[in-house]
Amino acid sequence: MVEYIPPSKEDWSGRISGELLYLHEKVKCQSVDELSSLNNSFALLGYCCDEGVRRNQGRVGSINGPEAIRVALGKMPNHLDNKTHFFDVGDVVCSNQNMEKAQNLLSQKTAFLLKQGSFPILLGGGHDMAYGHFNGVKQHLGNNKKIGIINFDAHFDLRDNAKGNNSGTPFYQIAQENSEFHYLCLGIRKDANDQSLFGTAKRLDVDYVMRDKFCTRFQNEINAQLNAFINKVDKVYVTIDLDGFSSAYTPGVSAPSPMGFSPDVVLESLTTILQTGKLISLDIAEMNPKYDLDGQTAKLAASLVHYVLHHYS
Template identity: 60%
Template sequence: MNNFKKPNSSLWQGRNTNANLYLHEKVICADAIKKESTKTFAILSYACDEGVKRNQGRVGAVTGPEAIIKQLAKMPNHLDNNTKLLDVGTVFCIDENMEHAQQTLAKTVTSLLKNNNFPIVLGGGHDIAYGHYNGILNAVEKDKTIGIINFDAHFDLRANTNGNNSGTPFYQIAEDCKANNTTFKYLCLGIRDDANDASLFKTAKELGVTVVKNEDFNLHQSKKIQEQISTFIQSVDVVYTTIDLDGFSSAYAAGVSAASPMGFSPNIALQCLQTIIKSGKLISLDIAEMNPEYDIDNQTAKLAASLVHTVIHNA
């Protein structure tokens, strides 16, 4: 059962200059993953919202990656000639088999990392994180500690007693770490009291999760936040960053599976991203919960695309 499609070049459209001034002119739609000798960013799509459906959320994120790519394509290209930008294709979900999609995602991420690519995975539900993390786990040396930094309103630490979904990925990772006697390192930025019940805060405390709550996640607290991020990064060998768009206020991100006006702003997120990038330990990133069904004037897709634009031009 093949659940991987080659990239769709028709998504990469924009102003034509014949001088690579825009990303749609820079991108290469790759037929296969190859060993890269220069800096290479690889866009990988995860077209799956089965986890959102299982978690009783608003479906529609299955088309999220396409919406992000369409906005990214039109953005200016400031990459040097030696830096590559690839679209390597789409992992999708067949017959509601989210676990198979996660396995394919993991294998693809592993292949990208082992071939000197920087993966940027576009989702799709936040179940993207379990597949993405396992792809990193299988690519890095066994003695390396992976630090997860999650920009999110939610912990996504729900127990998977009744099955896996978009709210269980970090609980699943924690359970795997426990079984393998490895360290679970997890930093959450933007956690809201009104988006997590008491049992989730209890689980986070028991697992030693580092938490910056939403009321403290703003530019007024910037210095303290950057110190917390730096301290966390110093305790790990590599960093995997995941950005759940529902962490942003719906003023900026209405097109998500669980929107709220109470989220954080792009300014603090961008500042934190710069801190993470400057550490030199960031090796992979994803963006989750882009739901075009509820977007307004493509604002959420544009936000997601701008986040990707920031990463590829600074990492």
């Protein structure tokens, strides 16, 4: 039974410069457990699982998302300095539809990466990865630190898990298991969340920005809300669900919609978050290459990773 797969250099290819001009030349493939203490480093960890999407009656295929993002990212230019390390540390894999076991393993690997001083960037995979990712951050920080979750998404993902966990329940699970719940959603749509979910968000005191206000025209207001939220917490975990973008940008997702947001407002918001110095980790969810067009979604996901790599400090 395979639940963790070490990285493979076969996922990384592109132009050959011989001068580390491209990320496929910069990246080092190394198993998670072989990493020693490394500050000033980034570690890509895949979550190969779409079991949560299947349980949530969505379109499966995101199990292959991490590979597609790596392939697109490797071809992009490298602007990292020689002192910055960039690792691919492999994939957590969901076997025998045991999503919960995959989430637990993801938590352990995330906590280990943070302990080594690396900045984890997780690639999905269904949005159920957020439950495992958050718990890894919590395991590393301990119970006395306030963790703020910022979710770029059309959906709250606050579905009740009384009938089981899936890709729509991760933040509800987190809320139920923690005495404090700090959660901000950017890009929420009424056509993507029923009345009960808005009710749950109100009961849990969730902060959110509706899609019609989540655009660069309102960036000053968005930044003010971001800073007010971040000032209340010790560290920030960011999760980007690709189905929050308009399907004009991301056709390769489990739940596409033309009514989503644009990349510009996400990049501007990420800049604001990065400037606070509180970002501890990030993931990108719901990359579904089965429905992608000309690798467009994978390229956007890779560009988001590229942006964080080169603007994190």
